[in-house]
C-alpha cells in the first residue's frame with residue numbers, strides 16, 4: 143500500500159475503518175485512488191519545482207490525503223458533503239502564493255474535487271463595480287469564469303474598507319459568502335495577501351473567516367532559498383551563471399533584500415530578466431563568433447551593472463493589473 | 473402528432489434532457505467555443521434574428537455556469553424558444569459551430585402553408601406561424 147508521507151496516516155486509517163457496521167473487512171483501496179488520480183506526481187513536482195516552503199508543502203499533502211480519504215469514504219457512503227476547502231494564503235509578495243495556488247488547482251482537479259481545475263486570479267478592481275448595481279453582476283461574472291476551478295483573490299483585504307460602510311466591496315463579500323457556503327462543489331476560493339492585513343480583515347469579517355478551512359503561511363525566503371530559486375529559473379530558460387556571476391548575484395540579493403519593495407521570487411525573476419538584457423547587449427557589442435556557452439552564460443558584469451550597485455536604489459518592479467486566467471495543462 | 477420545430481442540431485431527436493444539455497455545453501467549452509443564449513417567439517426558419525440573453529459568454533470553463541444562464545433565461549422566457557449557439561473563432565471568422573434548442577413553448581400549433589397561384593401555374597409558398605398572428609409577448613400562452 144502506498145501512503146502519503148504525512149504525520150496523519152494513523153488518522154486516515156481510522157477514518158477508512160470507521161464504517162457504521164464496524165466490519166474490519168478491507169473494501170477500499172488507497173493505492174488505486176492514488177494511482178488513477180496521479181496526484182503523487184503533482185505533489186512530487188511541487189517538492190521539486192518549488193524551493194523551501196516546507197510547512198506549506200506539508201499542509202498540501204495533508205489536504206491531498208484528506209481528499210483521498212474523503213473519496214474512499216464516499217465509496218462507502220460515509221460522507222454526505224464534500225469538505226470545505228476555501229483557503230487563505232498569507233505572506234509577503236513573491237513568496238509563491240500564486241504558484242502554489244495553481245498547483246493546488248491541479249491537485250483538486252486530479253482528486254475530482256473541482257471539475258475543471260483552472261485558476262482565475264483577480265484583485266479588488268476585477269470584482270468591485272463603479273456605480274450602484276454594477277458590483278454584483280461584475281462579481282458574478284468572475285465567479286462564472288472561475289466555476290469548476292479556483293478563484294484566487296489577491297490582496298483580499300482591499301474588499302473591506304473599514305472607514306466606508308457603503309463601499310461596494312461589502313457587496314462582493316456578501317456574494318462571495320453565499321457562494322463559498324452553498325457552492326462548495328463548484329468553486330474553491332483562495333484569499334491571499336499580507337499576513338497582518340489578512341488577520342485584520344478576518345477579524346472584521348468573521349463570516350469570511352469561519353468559511354476558510356485552511357490557513358497557509360508563506361514566509362520570506364532566506365538568501366540560500368532565493369539563490370536556489372534563481373538556479374531553477376535559469377535552468378528553465380537554459381542560462382547559467384559564471385562562478386563570478388554567482389557571487390555577484392548573491393551580493394546583489396543581499397543588497398536588494400534590504401531595499402524597499404523587495405518581493406522575493408518575483409525580484410529574483412526580474413533581476414534575471416534584466417541580467418539577460420545586459421548579457422544580450424554585451425554579446426552584441428562584442429560582435430564576432432559566439433559559442434553555445436557564450437549564449438548561455440551570465441557574467442558578473444551583467445549583474446554588477448544593476449542600479450542596485452550603481453545608484454543604490456532598486457529597479458521598478460511594477461506588475462500589470464487585470465484578471466489572469468491560468469489554463470489547466472491538458 | 474403535435475408540431476415539433478426542427479432547427480439546429482439534434483432537433484430531430486426528442487428534446488435534450490438537462491444532463492444532455494450540460495454535456496453538449498461542456499463539449500463546446502472543451503473546444504474553446506464561446507456560447508451565446510438567444511430566445512424568440514418568432515421561430516420562422518427565415519428569422520435568424522433571435523433576441524440575445526445577455527452578451528456572448530467568453531472565458532467560461534465549466535458547463536454549470538452556462539446552464540445557470542440557460543435556466544435564468546427559461547425563468548424569464550419559459551414560453552419562448554431558447555437556443556444555445558457556439559462560435560468557432562479559431563479560423564479568424566465568426567462561425568457557428570453548433571446551435572441547438574434548449575427550451576420550447578409547451579404548446580406550439582406550428583405553421584400554416586399558403587399556396588399562391590401565380591402566372592403559368594407557378595405556385596408560391598408561404599409559411600406562416602399561427603402564433604405570430606398575435607402580438608409579440610402574447611404568443612404561446614397555452
Ligand SMILES: Nc1ncnc2c1ncn2[C@@H]1O[C@H](COP(=O)(O)OP(=O)(O)O)[C@@H](O)[C@H]1O
Pocket residue numbers: 191192193194195233234235236237238239240241242371374406407408411
Ligand atoms: N519556492 C519557489 N520556488 C521557485 N520559484 C518560486 C518560489 N516562490 C516563488 N517563485 C517564483 O517567484 C515568482 C513570484 O511568485 P508568485 O507565486 O507570483 O508569488 P506571490 O503570489 O506570493 O506574490 C514566480 O515567478 C515564481 O515562479
Ligand SMILES: [Mg+2]
Pocket residue numbers: 236239240296
Ligand atoms: Mg501573486
